[in-house]
Amino acid sequence: xxxxxxxxxxxxxxxxxxxxxxxxxxxxxxxxxxxxxxxxxxxxxxxxxxxxxxxxxxxxxxxxxxxxxxxxxxxxxxxxxxxxxxxxxxxxxxxxxxxxxxxxxxxxxxxxxxxxxxxxxxxxxxxxxxxxxxxxxxxxxxxxxxxxxxxxxxxxxxxxxxxxxxxxxxxxxxxxxxxxxxxxxxxxxxxxxxxxxxxxxxxxxxxxxxxxxxxxxxxxxxxxxxxxxxxxxxxxxxxxxxxxxxxxxxxxxxxxxxxxxxxxxxxxxxxxxxxxxxxxxxxxxxxxxxxxxxxxxxxxxxxxxxxxxxxxxxxxxxxxxxxxxxxxxxxxxxxxxxxxxxxxxxxxxxxxxxxxxxxxxxxxxxxxxxxxxxxxxxxxxxxxxxxxxxxxxxxxxxxxxxxxxxxxxxxxxxxxxxxxxxxxxxxxxxxxxxxxxxxxxxxxxxxxxxxxxxxxxxxxxxxxxxxxxxxxxxxxxxxxxxxxxxxxxxxxxxxx
Numbered sequence: 001x002x003x004x005x006x007x008x009x010x011x012x013x014x015x016x017x018x019x020x021x022x023x024x025x026x027x028x029x030x031x032x033x034x035x036x037x038x039x040x041x042x043x044x045x046x047x048x049x050x051x052x053x054x055x056x057x058x059x060x061x062x063x064x065x066x067x068x069x070x071x072x073x074x075x076x077x078x079x080x081x082x083x084x085x086x087x088x089x090x091x092x093x094x095x096x097x098x099x100x101x102x103x104x105x106x107x108x109x110x111x112x113x114x115x116x117x118x119x120x121x122x123x124x125x126x127x128x129x130x131x132x133x134x135x136x137x138x139x140x141x142x143x144x145x146x147x148x149x150x151x152x153x154x155x156x157x158x159x160x161x162x163x164x165x166x167x168x169x170x171x172x173x174x175x176x177x178x179x180x181x182x183x184x185x186x187x188x189x190x191x192x193x194x195x196x197x198x199x200x201x202x203x204x205x206x207x208x209x210x211x212x213x214x215x216x217x218x219x220x221x222x223x224x225x226x227x228x229x230x231x232x233x234x235x236x237x238x239x240x241x242x243x244x245x246x247x248x249x250x251x252x253x254x255x256x257x258x259x260x261x262x263x264x265x266x267x268x269x270x271x272x273x274x275x276x277x278x279x280x281x282x283x284x285x286x287x288x289x290x291x292x293x294x295x296x297x298x299x300x301x302x303x304x305x306x307x308x309x310x311x312x313x314x315x316x317x318x319x320x321x322x323x324x325x326x327x328x329x330x331x332x333x334x335x336x337x338x339x340x341x342x343x344x345x346x347x348x349x350x351x352x353x354x355x356x357x358x359x360x361x362x363x364x365x366x367x368x369x370x371x372x373x374x375x376x377x378x379x380x381x382x383x384x385x386x387x388x389x390x391x392x393x394x395x396x397x398x399x400x401x402x403x404x405x406x407x408x409x410x411x412x413x414x415x416x417x418x419x420x421x422x423x424x425x426x427x428x429x430x431x432x433x434x435x436x437x438x439x440x441x442x443x444x445x446x447x448x449x450x451x452x453x454x455x456x457x458x459x460x461x462x463x464x465x466x467x468x469x470x471x472x473x474x475x476x477x478x479x480x481x482x483x484x485x486x487x488x489x490x491x492x493x494x495x496x
Contacts (some may be wrong), residue, residue, distance in 0.1 A: 008032075009199060010209050017245065020282065024298075031298035036201050039100035039302075040084055041126075042074040044133045045162050046094050046471045048423070058435055058469030059094050062087070069301075071271040072103035074133065077301065088439035091491075092471040093161040093420055098126040101197070101295045101302030102243070105188055106130035108269040108293075108309050109239040113138035114372075115185040116388060120173055120228055123150035125157030127188050132163040138372060140386040141166040142184075144176055155398045162420040162472065164369060165386050168399035173227040179395055180231045187228045189240045191221040191253075197243035197304025200297060218248045225257050229264070229312065237267070238310040243303065247282035250306040254292060255283040257310070266291040267309045275300055278308070348375060351382040354407035358414060362463045366426055373401065381406045381415070414463060416488050419475045422465060430465040431458055431476070431483065439468045445492040448476065448483040458483055 009032070018025045042059070044050040052074065053060035069075030077100065084090055085097055105127050111117045113136045119128040123145040132141055143158060143166055145151035151170040158166050169176065194214045195205035221242075228238050240257075242249050258264060268277075268291035276299060278292030295305035352375050359366065373384040378400045385401035392400055403417040424430050431453065433439045438452055450458045458464070459478040466473045466483075476483035 009206060012211055013196065013199075013209060020245075020247070027298045028296065031296075032200050034297075036303065037100050037301045038078050038080055038082075038097075039069055039072075039103065040076055040078055040095045040097050041069075041072060041103055041130060041133075042076070042095050043093055043129065043161050044074060045137065045164075046092065048425075048470070050136060059089060059471070062089060062435070062469075069100045069103055071274045072100070072107055074130075075100060075103045088433075088435050088443060088468045088473065089471070091160070091443055091493075092468050092473045094469070094471050096126055096129050096157070096161060098130070099303055101300065101305040102126055102190075102241075103130065104271055104275075104293070104295065104305065104307055105190060105239050105241045106134065107271055108307055109186050109188055109237060111135050111139075111141075111186050116140045116142075116183060118142045118144065118180070118184045118187045118228075118231060120144050120176075120187055120189050120224065121146070121191060122168075122188075123147065123154040125154045125161075127190055128154065128166065129157060129161045129163065131188065132158070132161065132166060135165065137164045137368065139165060140388050142169060142180075142389075143167070144169045144171055144173070146170070146172050151398055158399060159403070159417045159420060162422075164384070164402045164421050165373070166399070167385065167389055167392075167397065167401055170396045170398055173224050176395070177227040177230050179390060182231070182233050183390070184231050185233055185236050187232055187236070187238045189221075189224055189228050189238055191217075191224055191240065191242050191249070193217050193221070193242040193244040193249050194246055195243055196245045197295075197297070197306075200303060214244075214246045214248055217244075218246075218253060221249060221253050222256060222260075225253070226260065229257075229261050232312050234312060236312050238264075238312075240308045240310060242306045244306065245304055247279070250294070250308075251278050251280065251283035251289045251292060254278075254289060254308045254310070255286055258286070258288065259284075261312075263313050264310045265313060267311050269293065269307070269309050278306075345377065348377045348382075351375075351377060351407040351412075354412040355382055355404055358405075358412035358463075362414075362428055363422075364426055364428060366422075369402070369421065369426075376400055414475060416474055416486075416491075419465060419472055419486075422472050424465065424467055424470055424472070427463075427465040429459040429462055429478070430467055432467050432470070433473070435468050439473065440493070442466055442473065442476075442485060442487060443491075443493045445485050445487055445489065447485055450481055 066076040111134050122128045122143040128143040145154050155168045194217050198205040266288045272293050276294045278289045280289040293307040374387050376383045376385045382404045383401040403415040405414040450456045464476045475486040
């Protein structure tokens, strides 16, 4: 079986790994014959207290018996036949399906509520939503992705998990960097790589691999890391990760970075106890590289991964200075739109007034939504944006914050994003559809009636938050003994 597996892998890759691993190569290649591990990560933003659900609660019962991912506080392993992506809890943002090794990155960066955090290569959103959960809705999270289609998926996942403090941008890192000079407390760089760690689960990664591709990725990673360094505050940290085994993209990438940026040092994250250290001998021999982390599929229950935690000790904007136009840099300094100017904007004033009316009629205490944020009109839509967010001018933005909705002629139309960001305790009216047939009917876009519920009671009038397992799923509007479905048409599931 081992020989068969080797024949399915690129020949140059096999020779490279045999040379690197020596006597451990046999166990490494045997891991390709083993079943890969599946993981999901619970979203604390959807839990009442932000803590893990317990047995007796719907989500806790659903996860009962699943093994924990030891290095990720909210992570669980699941069997393939469980299919959590098809459960209504998935659409409610109760969890994110994520490869277990990938959960290590946000754990290593360990963002705190109130910090300013950037996920520089963020799609599809696994690490961004993990960071958001740890931030608890406080501070600023900028989630950036260079590819437009992937950025759209990223934005959808940010919405689904009810993230309130995230801005989603679609920028080249070199163009993003001038807008945020020495701005962030922490940055995740999940760098584009040759994907060797994904060979076990991704045939395309195997087919696209070549030694030249490894070299191309390494060069790209150098530039992205330089951009990250320029956007980081003194004392800030970068979590650099790849899903590849190549030293050129891992230890050597960090060695090159440290040579260009002597103000940085490597810090060994605590979770290294679950994995293996880096190999200085595969780079320039610098013993600092032992503090990097390698996740091997034959030694851990996850796919291949590399992680380095870098801390900045001095001020530096030299890394990308040559790419920055001085006037652009001046115009993009921190400050954002001032409240006085915002109040002068008639459209904004009108939209905020409409939202206040909606809020008074349909919501309870939502101070947690607005705390540390400001209102912003983006097109015809009203958003809440973290106050520390710089001016968005010049940036390609898909989601500038929490989408509240839009002001119509005689009403405020709340957004699906707002529904997903609310808890049952935030609203005046809610209905629980359970986690099976009725929830699926709602997700298909059906109108619900009183007779569909056990107690045969539903609100008479107004906006209603639909919940599954106590977690928000979307809005409906009560009228005439029915709940008119407001689940977005583009998200509705088809069939049974």
